[in-house]
Amino acid sequence: MIHCEDHEECILTAIEMADRICSQKQLKFTDLRKEILRMVWEGHGPQKAYDLLNKLQQTNPSAKPATVYRALDFLIKNGFIHKVASLNAFVGCSHPLRHQECYFLICDDCKNISECCDPNITAIIQATTKQNQFVAKNTTLEISGHCTECLNRSE
Amino acid sequence: MIHCEDHEECILTAIEMADRICSQKQLKFTDLRKEILRMVWEGHGPQKAYDLLNKLQQTNPSAKPATVYRALDFLIKNGFIHKVASLNAFVGCSHPLRHQECYFLICDDCKNISECCDPNITAIIQATTKQNQFVAKNTTLEISGHCTECLNRSE
């Protein structure tokens, strides 16, 4: 899980960061995009597109799949969220400026997800791609298993 | 791309290996499962489930999605193929006995896929999970980008 002391605070921080970055890059951080980003963060775990759609429809009954997917596309493209390919779900990124690539630990039990970005992993992946004369554009690294909390709980 | 001198030969090798392993493990390598494995290998690249279904229906018109997915599940579970999460596609595994986890290089241009399994990557990932007190069950590592062949071609 992405730990935080005060979750509302943590959501606001993520939104403010996105807001600032969008201003700098002249991107349109519209109400819709902001709301989807907030909803992704609110879950604090991987969020499914259609769950987001259902939530959105509570305030915006005419929302459609494309409404959500387009906002998600924008957020992904600009590094504010990541798609978790192995879950078909979306998760907020806490450091949109640091790097585009994130590595994830996904607990099969509590469904929580944590980033495990590590320059050592990046380095070894780079070495491998270089060795294979491959130019990497995007790396998906998702490790599923059991987190400490769940392991302790089940003892 | 998974290189081979003689593709028919290479498919047969994969099927024979699966056959042998199934005998040893008392698994039922039925005609259906064998045919799906052959079809996955024939493409020599990531194969989509519904494309496999269409092919299958040419000889077995009553085949349904579940027909294909169940065979794929069997093949995945026993390490004969892998699911490529970022593509929703399936690819043959050339070393079902060596290890369960494979890492992939996926060319966005030619759509070919190659394994880049490397004990160094495995070691780093293990170190990271240990550091995070996480017990890994399954690792998805998929690197998309451009392969040498395509880079050379476009020069």
Add this chain to the structure above:
DNA sequence: GCTAACAATGTTACAATATAACATCCCAGA
């Protein structure tokens, strides 16, 4: 050989995920 049990497959229906295509709206800059 019979048969009970279970695995595999057949079959129907549907759920879940995602995109295409075109219409409309809205806003920044000429």
Add this chain to the structure above:
DNA sequence: TCTGGGATGTTATATTGTAACATTGTTAGC
């Protein structure tokens, strides 16, 4: 003010995957 392009609305459909129950096939024990 007008206009071009990006954002959103809207309809329809494509793609991916599973649930649930029926039927068939295989096998181990009798």
